Amino acid sequence: MIKYNPKKWFLPIVQFHKSDTLRILFPSMIVIGIYTAIVTYIALNALDLKAVSTTAVHALLGTVLGLVLVFRSNSAYERWWEGRKLWGALVNESRSIAIKINSFLPDTETKPRIFFAKSIANYVYALKGHLRNKVNLSELEDTESLTLEELGQAKHVPNMIANSIYGQIIHLYRQKFISGEQLIILDKEIKSFTDIVGACERIKNTPIPYSYSMFMKKFIFIYTMTMPLGFITTFAYWTIPIVMLVFYILVSIELIAEEIEDPFGMDSNDLPMEEMSLRIKHNVREILLKRDILVHAKPGSPHQVAQA
Structure with missing residues (x-):
């Protein structure tokens, strides 16, 4: 278990450890960035897309996704905290x-x-x-x-x-x-x-039921992969970093939940049983x-x- 001073703000921001989600997701973020760049280039140059923005759809889906992720992270933390109370x-x-x-x-x-x-x-x-x-x-x-x-x-x-x-x-x-x-x-x-x-x-x-876990992953994947289509006409090439950031945030929450839902392992955020x-x-x-x-x-x- 990682020990830290919760009163320090800036030092944890620049520190990286082996379970840091940015380190884990960086290769996937690069792939998502390349995918978004290709879609954006084709839409703005090859197709000369000038359609009305469809960000309202993703805003609505984002609200639903946020509620589901909150439930997911809360259920995982409840398992971690129950394990801590038992020990x-x-x-x-x-x-x-x-x-x-x-x-x-x-x-x-x-x-x-x-x-x-x-x-x-x-x-x-x-x-x-x-x-x-x-x-x-x-x-x-x-x-x-x-x-x-x-x-x-x-x-x-x-x-x-x-x-x-x-x-x-x-x-x-x-x-x-x-x-x-x-x-x-x-x-x-x-x-x-x-x-x-x-x-x-x-x-x-x-563990968390398999169907629920798979639904979360599919929902995040579809939401992220369709984001360029809704953001291109509004943000143009700024769509690339926006999609990468949203992908990082959503998948990080899922990764953290997966790690802490089994608090008895040897991951950085598991219980200090030793x-x-x-x-x-x-x-x-x-x-x-x-x-x-x-x-x-x-x-x-x-x-x-x-x-x-």
């Missing part, structure tokens, strides 16, 4: 379950604390990889009940880790380390983890192990841990 809830739930386990367990029980510190962090990193279609096992750690080899064979790694966490909670209950009331409390925490995973999967696996995962890992270990045993790892290697 914010994951941060809070991870801290909450760590705090409760820390309160329920005696300080002398070190092994269960280490297990939960590793497993909660594993769950978060596994969810991040699951939403990106590939779990990075190097970000995970072995626990007493689950090895990396077993996790690598799982089809749904977050579910396997959640099952392991719940199994450990049941074991603590049977060993009389936690009471029945405490078991119920922790049961609700595990359920909240599963609810977050299901909600994230719903966003990822339910940063949030590392934050959860730090917080959980600090709560359960009474000290920060994490190495201040460089970005890209958040799984490095010092020996306790």
Whole structure:
């Protein structure tokens, strides 16, 4: 996710990044410019077109197109924001379950604390990889009940880790380390983890309907390709930059919507899940192990841990 200062106006205008739509659309804009130039030349010179301007048609269609694009961008942003709220809830739930386990367990029980510190962090990193279609096992750690080899064979790694966490909670209950009331409390925490995973999967696996997406692309294409016919008699050769600018604005809105409607990817505007995962890992270990045993790892290697 790109971090920026919203109070600065002029610097972002001249800056370009890999997801900047101008960089992506520049070749297409050149093609549209050449097409418009050819149509304009033929209309003004070969055909000597002097018909009355038809910009009213495109003005009317532009109003309709603008309303459709607003709906498109709003629906995409709603998906992005819902994903952000879910990961914010994951941060809070991870801290909450760590705090409760820390309160329920005696300080002398070190092994269960280490297990939960590793497993909660594993769950978060596994969810991040699951939403990106590939779990990075190097970000995970072995626990007493689950090895990396077993996790690598799982089809749904977050579910396997959640099952392991719940199994450990049941074991603590049977060993009389936690009471029945405490078991119920922790049961609700595990359920909240599963609810977050299901909600994230719903966003990822339910894109904008195909027919709607295709309609938008066709509408923008037809509108842009017919613009020279309506603008030539009014703007002459100024039609070329006007059409290129309109094409850039309309397609940019569609590209931005396509990028943010799946907030769990690795695009520049997607959620900073690496940063949030590392934050959860730090917080959980600090709560359960009474000290920060994490190495201040460089970005890209958040799984490095010092020996306790």
